[in-house]
Amino acid sequence: MSLITFPASLETGQPADTLRWAAEQFGVDGLVVTASFEDAVLVHVAATAVPGIEIVLLDTQYLFAETKWLVDELTRTLDLNLRIVHPLPxxxxxxxxxxxxxxCxxxxxxxxxxxxxxxxxxxVTGVRRADGPTRANAPVASYDIGRNIVKLNPLAAYTDDDMALYAQLHELPANPLTERGYPSIxxxxxxxxxxxxxxxxGGRWAGSAKTECGLHG
Ligand code: SF4
Known part of the structure; x- marks a missing residue:
């Protein structure tokens, strides 16, 4: 794939605008969203802006039961085009x-x-600058050269308050772990x-130097 120029409006637009732009550029079938289901915002933005967009859940064999509950809930209520991807047999x-x-x-x-x-x-990912120092400079649109694919972080500029407001406005269910002190799941x-x-x-890989799982750097 040749490198493309991203419109500056992606950095200032709404997350749904980024999804709609991507669908025009690459087609719905050319897009994939990876979602951790830590919250419902990314999948709601994606599935309402681009109905039928593929949402991937990476089932690591070690997901929380609460996360699986939210996956089922959102798949049912938002009619998600969900693809669960497992490790190799x-x-x-x-x-x-x-x-x-x-x-691992x-x-x-x-x-x-x-x-x-x-x-x-x-x-399309749920990476946000507010996630922490390692993601503080995450752009809305970039090119992942190693994976040879356009990478879109439509929620990059969303603060925690923005996320809470979006979830409230759209009456989205939360991952039950959130209110138990798990802001990152x-x-x-x-x-x-x-x-x-x-x-x-700070609760991810606590006690080790590891800060990312390898998906985002
Ligand atoms: S090491 Fe990585 S894949 Fe394995 S259980 Fe922990 S976060 Fe999941």
Missing amino acids: SVQPDNLWQTDMEG CAIRKVEPLNRSLEAKRAW GCWPCTRPVAPGEDKR
């Missing part, structure tokens, strides 16, 4: 997270993600609640 629950988190994420997140992006032209072995004032992603 050779990957079975193995406790690798206890000894090799990089290796590589086979349960990175490889399934790369498979999910095959034949797609743009990848991944796999259960590697996610703990955070203390008031602590970095939102």
